[in-house]
Amino acid sequence: MTMQNDAYNFAYLDEQTKRMIRRAILKGLAIPGYQVPFASREMPMPYGWGTGGVQVSAAVLTPEDTFKVIDQGADDTTNAVSIRTFFERTAGVATTTTTRNATVIQTRHRIPEEPLTEGQILVYQVPIPEPLRFLEPRESETRKMHSLEEYGLMHVKLYEDIARHGHIATSYAYPVKVEGRYVMDPSPIPKFDNPKLGNMAAIQLFGAGREQRIYALPPYTQVVSLDFEDHPFVASKADHPCGMCGAEDSYLDEVIIDDAGGRMFVCSDTDYCEGRQTAGHKGKDAA
């Protein structure tokens, strides 16, 4: 049963708010990687639970869309389930867990393993949109650094990593440069996913609710992960096959299975893993 006809406008937000958010999205698409300020609304969930992503999703959803939500790659975690239910109730859109069938995918901390196609929209939940935040606390100064393209400081962070750990230890929210211009925080996706950001067929939208920023990557945008000549970027993952489906090419979660040091590695993308198991692939831990 849906409530949108009596209790809520389609997809919860009122049309003027959606209009405002769409303008920010269009501006973001026109200037890839640039953080567009927008008047973020109070949402019926706490900050940090994806208020930015939900607002962006609400603004782009149409009644014909099929919606998928993933949290750390999984369709069945609290955050994913609650946001999916939210839009089932307030927009009445069809929902799915199959990456291929979705037209709008809201994600927290992952990009699906299956390559996205033209016509799909990937919406990221972003906690901190400013890649320079922890190096330069003054927002007035970071904005100036973006506008004047002064990005030396970003490499200071990577330098510190190498000086302290011997290699670039930043493993998520790894900074990227978009179309040779803006340095962007790709949200806390693992750096394993960074190569998928560039040249993607789908539209990528990033919403930060608490910080009131939206940014975007149009399809087929050049995205380069920052690095040093003698310490190049490496997209890393746990060096195991998936215990359930045996995949060697997917990003893995480490799961502790007993109190005797037992553990297994499974795909963080549940849809990808189930798809492979249905197709007959079996990992060593599969029942």
Added chain:
Amino acid sequence: MTPLLSVQGITKRYGHHIGCADVSFDLYPGEVMGIVGESGSGKSTLLNCLAGHMTPDAGQVVFDTRADGPRDTVTMSEPARRMLGRTDWAFVHQNARDGLRMGVSAGGNVGERLMAVGARNYGDIRAQATDWLGRVEIDATRVDDRPTTFSGGMQQRLQIARNLVTGPRLVFMDEPTGGLDVSVQARLLDLLRGLVRDMGLSAIIVTHDLAVVRLLADRLMVMKSGHVVEAGLTDQVLDDPQHAYSQLLVSSVLQV
């Protein structure tokens, strides 16, 4: 010879108060200029106007750029001025904490300016940072330590290394020895004198410490209430002050 920096009629007001008024001078390559005066005399205002941290209300600051020759830095575009700020200019703050990134290692602090002008090779950056730590007498084993673990004198020397690593031609110093004890001051002055002479730097040093200018500066300007009351060769001004305020300043120094 073209002056490296030619300052004409710099005026800065804070409402009805005068920060500094109608200051003009030329600074030639390799020359060190001292600016002395009591607190509130407009020394720091003047320095900030010259270094582009503040916009003066009137006047010109013409800097002889490497690429385009003499250009007025007050009217040049902000990106160009900030570019100067991390290449040809250096600014040493009185408090090292203002000029350092306290959460970043010593090596990262020195390397920042290199990375800001496009250095992307970790090995090279680190080698240069280590080399500069040596030049300012900081042990190379401290390269990965944060400045928070350094003493006041070491922090100040680190700040100097961080500023000089890109080979600037003009250094602005705001009370570089303020807040340090006298023996540390002496070592720092010795170091600064060596660096200035070796690298052929030009410098503008703001201080209220006459000993600092006696040691470092070729020329001296004395400021009072925003105006330059006396200017000349350092020894000449200090040994034979003409203006009443200069005489007061010189005679106020305690003799031990």
